[in-house]
Amino acid sequence: MTIAHTWRFGAYEDHFQFGHEMGRIGRALATGYGYADPFRGHTGPTAWLPPVYPIIVASTFKLFGVYTGLSAWFILAFNSVLSAATACTVWEIAARCFKRSVADWSAWVWALYPAAMQYAVKWVWETTLTAFLFTLVLVLALRMRNIGGQPENAATPARWLLFGLLWGLIALTNPSLLLFLPICGLWILAGVPRSAPAAQRGRQLSGALLAACVFVLCLAPWTYRNWRAFHTFVPIRANFGVELYLGNGSGAHGLLMGFDHPFMSPTQLQLYRQMGEIAYARKRGDLAKQIIRQDPARFLRLCLIRMYYFWAGVPRTSARGIVKNYGPDLNYDFVSIVGLLGLALALKRRAPAAWLFFWAFALLPLTYYMVTIAARFRHPLEPLIAILGVYLFQSAEKSWKVRWFTRRPSPATA
Numbered sequence: 001m002t003i004a005h006t007w008r009f010g011a012y013e014d015h016f017q018f019g020h021e022m023g024r025i026g027r028a029l030a031t032g033y034g035y036a037d038p039f040r041g042h043t044g045p046t047a048w049l050p051p052v053y054p055i056i057v058a059s060t061f062k063l064f065g066v067y068t069g070l071s072a073w074f075i076l077a078f079n080s081v082l083s084a085a086t087a088c089t090v091w092e093i094a095a096r097c098f099k100r101s102v103a104d105w106s107a108w109v110w111a112l113y114p115a116a117m118q119y120a121v122k123w124v125w126e127t128t129l130t131a132f133l134f135t136l137v138l139v140l141a142l143r144m145r146n147i148g149g150q151p152e153n154a155a156t157p158a159r160w161l162l163f164g165l166l167w168g169l170i171a172l173t174n175p176s177l178l179l180f181l182p183i184c185g186l187w188i189l190a191g192v193p194r195s196a197p198a199a200q201r202g203r204q205l206s207g208a209l210l211a212a213c214v215f216v217l218c219l220a221p222w223t224y225r226n227w228r229a230f231h232t233f234v235p236i237r238a239n240f241g242v243e244l245y246l247g248n249g250s251g252a253h254g255l256l257m258g259f260d261h262p263f264m265s266p267t268q269l270q271l272y273r274q275m276g277e278i279a280y281a282r283k284r285g286d287l288a289k290q291i292i293r294q295d296p297a298r299f300l301r302l303c304l305i306r307m308y309y310f311w312a313g314v315p316r317t318s319a320r321g322i323v324k325n326y327g328p329d330l331n332y333d334f335v336s337i338v339g340l341l342g343l344a345l346a347l348k349r350r351a352p353a354a355w356l357f358f359w360a361f362a363l364l365p366l367t368y369y370m371v372t373i374a375a376r377f378r379h380p381l382e383p384l385i386a387i388l389g390v391y392l393f394q395s396a397e398k399s400w401k402v403r404w405f406t407r408r409p410s411p412a413t414a
Helices: 020-030 052-064 069-097 100-112 114-122 127-145 157-171 175-189 198-230 240-248 266-275 277-294 296-312 326-348 354-363 366-370 375-405
Strands: 316-318 321-323
Touching (some): 020 052, 069 100, 069 375, 100 114, 114 127, 127 157, 127 175, 127 354, 127 375, 157 198, 277 296, 326 354, 326 375, 354 375
Antiparallel strands (some): 316 321
8 A cells, every 4th residue: 555655545526535425524523513514515414424434534634634645544554454454354254164274275365365455455435444344243253153162152241242332333334234233143042052951042132132232322322413413313324315316216227326426416416405414315215216116127127237246346437338347357256256156165065154154145235236336345245255265266176186186096906
């Protein structure tokens, strides 16, 4: 990041490339306007994004200046530390579920594979933080289920408390992952043996209830702030209706209609400012639902297109329309294929936590299939993709050696 100068962001549109809406909200916080102003000018309080990463950006701006080179370097260095820490969680997930060689190779793949580190060194966004938190909660779930450990009562009250705290932090960073939360909790509870005493089962249910209470307490201050700011119930973020329209409006073809975004369109920005964020998002959401109801087959087709883009690579747009970038996309396709084949092999061989991984692959992209798509949306799954891809090749290695390099005995010797 330092040598390649990826911390140097252009001043275009008043430094909007520096964190986009994250940077705008961080600037408002650092300059005394509160949690507000995600676009141009002062547009009032916002819940466009959850608060964790904008607060990190605001703290950096306070320390090193708003939109300065030092702030950019510090934030991307913070991302890089998180990406490096993800190598440790990748190693533990693989070591607990597979064998040591899979863990070693998975960690090295994560550490050295350029596509895995690109968001850490280029994007002032929550992508790297989300990936780290997701792998951390998977490590905790494996420990609580006692996968790859010594026989013990691993799901202690302290770990249940940490489980609720981590999921609260994830919710306030990227709530799209919350679809996986109930599956993860139920999977841990399912690890209690049927022969276990009733008291042990009761303790685990109490632990799960403790985690739920901690999770709700994590969200409560932010939800209360939104109630005070908007006089309506906004549990985490308020922009779902806008995103739903931009992904499924009359001009959508599988990608976000950026031209109709409040940042890109002066007309929409003016409407956003006049109506306020909540009323504006509700109006756009109602319009999106109307369009979907009028032509559900089109909505299904757009969902399938976005599903394809999620796994095969998101094309870029130009004056000629949607253009596939076949070089990077082939690499993107290959990683997806080996990850999915590795998951299929893990399910077939009944590897530990294989079904937990399956639900992660099934649920994490679901919101994006229905709303909008970008390449970075797959990043929280990429640690698992790396592990399962390595597992696939490690599993194939022995068979390959036997077939091509082992000398077969002659009929007489046999």
